[in-house]
Amino acid sequence: MIPANAAYRPARPKAEDQVPDTMTVEATAMPEPDTAGATPPVVAAFAFDGEGRARRLGAADLLDLPAGGAFCWVHVDLTAEGAEDWLLRHGIDGFVCSVLLAPETRPRCTMHGEGALLILRGIDMGPDAEVGDMVALRLWISSKRVVSVSARPMVLIHEIEEAAQRHHAPVSPGDLVGRLAIRLSDVVAPVVGLLNEQIDDLEEDVLDDDLDLERGQLAQIRRSSIMLRRYMFPQRDALVTLEIEEADWLGTRDRHRLREAAEAVTRLSEELDAIRDRAQIVHDQIMDRRSETMNRQMLILSVISGIFLPLGLVAGVLGMNVGGIPGEHSGWAFPATLGLLAVIAAFQVWLFRRMGLFRL
Numbered sequence: 001m002i003p004a005n006a007a008y009r010p011a012r013p014k015a016e017d018q019v020p021d022t023m024t025v026e027a028t029a030m031p032e033p034d035t036a037g038a039t040p041p042v043v044a045a046f047a048f049d050g051e052g053r054a055r056r057l058g059a060a061d062l063l064d065l066p067a068g069g070a071f072c073w074v075h076v077d078l079t080a081e082g083a084e085d086w087l088l089r090h091g092i093d094g095f096v097c098s099v100l101l102a103p104e105t106r107p108r109c110t111m112h113g114e115g116a117l118l119i120l121r122g123i124d125m126g127p128d129a130e131v132g133d134m135v136a137l138r139l140w141i142s143s144k145r146v147v148s149v150s151a152r153p154m155v156l157i158h159e160i161e162e163a164a165q166r167h168h169a170p171v172s173p174g175d176l177v178g179r180l181a182i183r184l185s186d187v188v189a190p191v192v193g194l195l196n197e198q199i200d201d202l203e204e205d206v207l208d209d210d211l212d213l214e215r216g217q218l219a220q221i222r223r224s225s226i227m228l229r230r231y232m233f234p235q236r237d238a239l240v241t242l243e244i245e246e247a248d249w250l251g252t253r254d255r256h257r258l259r260e261a262a263e264a265v266t267r268l269s270e271e272l273d274a275i276r277d278r279a280q281i282v283h284d285q286i287m288d289r290r291s292e293t294m295n296r297q298m299l300i301l302s303v304i305s306g307i308f309l310p311l312g313l314v315a316g317v318l319g320m321n322v323g324g325i326p327g328e329h330s331g332w333a334f335p336a337t338l339g340l341l342a343v344i345a346a347f348q349v350w351l352f353r354r355m356g357l358f359r360l
Helices: 083-089 094-100 155-165 173-207 215-244 252-318 333-354
Strands: 042-048 054-056 071-077 108-112 115-123 134-141 145-150
Touching: 042 155, 054 155, 071 083, 071 173, 083 094, 083 145, 094 108, 094 115, 094 134, 108 215, 115 173, 115 215, 134 173, 134 215, 145 173, 155 173, 173 215, 173 252, 215 252, 252 333
Parallel strands: 071 145
Antiparallel strands: 042 054, 042 071, 108 115, 115 134, 134 145
C-alpha cells in the first residue's frame, strides 16, 4: 500500500507563526460547543473584503452577511455534533443541508436558487490514508457566503490564511472556489506522478525479463488509478458546469480560474487513463512471458517423453516374463538390445531436430 501523504504533505504553520497581531488576519475564538466535550462544528470562518485581505470571524459575526463586494467563507466539520443544526440556524435550507451532509457523494454541480451546490473530491491527507482514499469537499456558494463541509481537516484553510497575510486572499466566491479546486488538483498530481514512476519501473523490469515481480504491486497501481479516475472525470464535469452557469457572482476572472481547474483535472484524468492502460499492457506482457516459459518447459518434457517412450516400449516387451523372448539364452542378446535402443534414440533425436523441436 502507498501512503497518500508520503512525499507531498504540505507543511502546516506552527502555532506561534499562524496569525501575528500585525497581520490582516485576526484570530478570534470560534463558537463554544453546545454540549460539554463536543467538537464545535465550525472549524474556521473568514471574511474577505474583495481586495485581497481577510480576517477571521468569531461566533457573533457568522449570522451577519458582509456588505458591498465582501463575502465570507465558513468551513464546517461534517463529523462534529450539531453540524446540521448549525447549518439550519445560519440560513441553509433543508435541501442544501441534506446534500452537504450526505454520507455518500460524487463530484457534481447543481444550481439551487441564487446559489450553487458543488461537490469536489481530494486526496485524504490523514496519516493512515492510502492512495485510493479520497475525501469529499461539499460547497454551498452564493454571492455573499461560501459554506464548505468536509469530514477531514483541510490544509487549504491554512493556505488561504497565509495568502490573506500577503494580501493575496480570494476576491470573490468564484475566485475562492477556483483556488480550492486547483489546490485539490495540485494535491492529486504528486500521487499520479508516483504511480507513473512505479509503472515505469515495472515496465523496465518486464523488458529485463524480470518476472519475479511483487504480486500485489501491479494490482495496487491499477486499483489506485481506477479509484482516482472514478472521481476525476465527474469533477471535471462539475467544474465545467459551474463555469458555464449564469450566476451573477461569477465574473470573467472567476470563470477563467474554474476553466483552469477543469483543465488540470482533465490532464490528471488522462494521465490516470494512461497509467491504467500501461498497467494492463504490463500485465499482459507478464502473462505472455509466463505462458512462453511454461510452454518451453512443457516442450522440453514432451521431447524427453517422446525419446524415452519407444525405448520404454522395447524394454517393456523384452522384459515380459513369458516364454519365447528372442535371445533369452544368447550371450550377445543384451548388447544387441542396448545397440538397438541407442539406434532408436539417435533416430528420434535426428527426427526431432529436423522438426525443429530443439529450437527452444
